[in-house]
Amino acid sequence: MAVERIVDARGSSDDGDMPDEQQKFENTLRPQRLSEYIGQESLKTSLQLAIDAAKQRNEPIDHVLLFGPPGLGKTTLAGVIANEMAANTKKKGEEQKPNFKVASGPGISRPGDLASVLTSLQDGDVLFIDEIHRLSRQVEETLYSAMEDYVIDIMIGKGPAVRSVRLSLPRFTLIGATTRAGALANPLRDRFGLVYRLEYYSEPHIKEIITRSSRILDLTITDEAATMLSSRARLTPRIANRLLKRVRDYAELNNNGKIDVAIAEQSLELLQIDRLGLDIADRSLLRTILDHYGERPVGIKTLAALTGDEASTIEDYYEPYLMQIGFLERTPRGRVVTGRAKKHLG
Numbered sequence: 001m002a003v004e005r006i007v008d009a010r011g012s013s014d015d016g017d018m019p020d021e022q023q024k025f026e027n028t029l030r031p032q033r034l035s036e037y038i039g040q041e042s043l044k045t046s047l048q049l050a051i052d053a054a055k056q057r058n059e060p061i062d063h064v065l066l067f068g069p070p071g072l073g074k075t076t077l078a079g080v081i082a083n084e085m086a087a088n089t090k091k092k093g094e095e096q097k098p099n100f101k102v103a104s105g106p107g108i109s110r111p112g113d114l115a116s117v118l119t120s121l122q123d124g125d126v127l128f129i130d131e132i133h134r135l136s137r138q139v140e141e142t143l144y145s146a147m148e149d150y151v152i153d154i155m156i157g158k159g160p161a162v163r164s165v166r167l168s169l170p171r172f173t174l175i176g177a178t179t180r181a182g183a184l185a186n187p188l189r190d191r192f193g194l195v196y197r198l199e200y201y202s203e204p205h206i207k208e209i210i211t212r213s214s215r216i217l218d219l220t221i222t223d224e225a226a227t228m229l230s231s232r233a234r235l236t237p238r239i240a241n242r243l244l245k246r247v248r249d250y251a252e253l254n255n256n257g258k259i260d261v262a263i264a265e266q267s268l269e270l271l272q273i274d275r276l277g278l279d280i281a282d283r284s285l286l287r288t289i290l291d292h293y294g295e296r297p298v299g300i301k302t303l304a305a306l307t308g309d310e311a312s313t314i315e316d317y318y319e320p321y322l323m324q325i326g327f328l329e330r331t332p333r334g335r336v337v338t339g340r341a342k343k344h345l346g
């Protein structure tokens with residue numbers, strides 16, 4: 001697909017890939033406590049119960065698996081859980097602040113890497129592993145005993161001198177995040193006591209996020225503009241915040257920083273984001289399928305070859321929202337563009 005990624009709004013789930021400035025921007029806007037975390041109501045209710053119960057037992061919260069498309073707030077929620085567990089917890093008369101460590105599946109390539117992360121933890125710490133479905137089999141297997149019994153066996157030495165050493169670990173909580181629950185091996189999945197799926201947000205919740213972010217960034221935005229932006233943000237907080245950032249920049253240059261609906265409209269037009277929040281890349285993906293296959297199904301590998309994208313990029317970044325709005329269907333024989341999408345594209 002000859003597509004220029006003009007819109008960085010889609011972003012990546014891998015924080016390691018993010019430029020510093022973007023990362024800083026996101027961190028400024030991350031809710032710290034559950035009460036600030038907008039939307040995901042049933043998840044929050046269940047999580048609050050689990051947090052309260054764990055605190056009452058004076059134990060770390062069970063391991064948590066979060067799954068859902070990129071940008072819906074998995075990393076943020078992991079940090080929130082760590083903060084909630086830390087709040088009002090006193091140990092040896094001191095206010096405790098459990099550590100929150102962030103790692104990513106592809107970043108932990110060998111069991112030794114995992115061992116050094118795990119042994120650096122303390123009781124009650126939270127370890128967040130993003131893209132946990134990308135851990136190697138060996139590392140994943142090492143994780144089993146760590147999660148279940150708080151021990152790991154590591155091999156030391158080489159050749160005939162090799163021996164296995166058992167290390168005991170602190171009682172930590174693992175929070176794993178994945179865009180695809182199906183990609184996780186069953187034995188790993190079964191070791192999470194709490195499994196939550198993050199849903200796309202409603203437009204009113206996205207609007208709340210935009211309003212909250214505008215407050216934090218000290219922006220002037222009209223209610224109408226916030227409503228308009230929330231309808232173009234693909235029901236995703238990360239995209240909402242990034243659109244806000246792009247519109248802010250445009251407003252600073254063209255309207256003394258004031259974001260009204262006309263300014264928002266103009267900047268989205270420049271970004272070529274349509275009224276459903278689709279960008280050039282989305283539309284191009286749909287058109288490619290229509291041009292080559294019409295309404296017949298196309299397999300993911302063929303599609304990736306046609307567009308020049310990785311199959312996983314299509315699966316993680318494009319498909320979920322296109323399926324959510326009924327533009328794309330996944331059938332046993334491949335992906336099919338719906339009549340609705342055809343109508344939208346004209």
Ligand code: ADP
Binds near residue numbers: 039074076
């Ligand atoms: P993920 O880990 O699922 O890719 P993140 O947790 O990094 O997503 O969230 C992306 C951004 O969206 C964060 O910077 C955060 O400010 C914002 N965000 C996510 N979820 C919420 C929420 N429920 N309420 C407010 N802001 C949110």
